[in-house]
Amino acid sequence: MKRINLYWQIRGVLRLLFRLGNWHVHGVEHVPLGGPLLIVVNHISAFEAPLVAATLQIGPIAVLAKAEFAHPLNPLGWLMRTMDVIFVHRGEVDRHAIKAALQVLRAGGILGLAPEGTRSKTGGLQRGREGAAYLALQSGAPILPVGVWGQERIPQDLLHLRRPTYHVRFGPVFTLEYDRARPKRQQLAEATDVIMRRLAVLLPPAYRGVYADVEETSGGSQ
Incomplete structure (x- = not known):
């Protein structure tokens, strides 16, 4: 039986709910019209993914989420399975999740993830993990x-x-280029730093965490 995808219906409900608050959106001119696209967002609560999905006019968006959500007793499990969710087993190299994520991007789809890999307990950015950089370099997706x-x-x-x-700020789209002549590990580290700094400059200083030294640019937060 074909699985029913309720992405647009759920997005519509989320938009109605978030409109009850003071919802501020910045930088929509940076959002492309479609994929392939890798969306990276900071992670300090359970509301980032719903807010970004409700804000964007493009989609559907496939998202990476921890495998614990897939447990039958998790109340969010059924809801997440009605959308394009790729469950990831943390603490290991989940090759199945990586393959599924690359398939989304190579097919021209949209994928969203938190490059920190886990929720920040301080509210500020943590050191980025290399997953987002790997997917971007392997797929070539913006x-x-x-x-x-x-x-x-x-x-x-x-x-x-x-x-x-709450505020949602989009920054300029950018790409990473994979150079086969350079060490892969070095490229992953450098690309991860680029991604995290592009993310940090969009946030107020109090939220930049370990990337507090990022230089302000025209795309930065005000």
């Missing part, structure tokens, strides 16, 4: 960096009957 902030306070604001405020 990268769209997205900085999201304020969403981590949604539960607390709702608890205190306050209207939440």
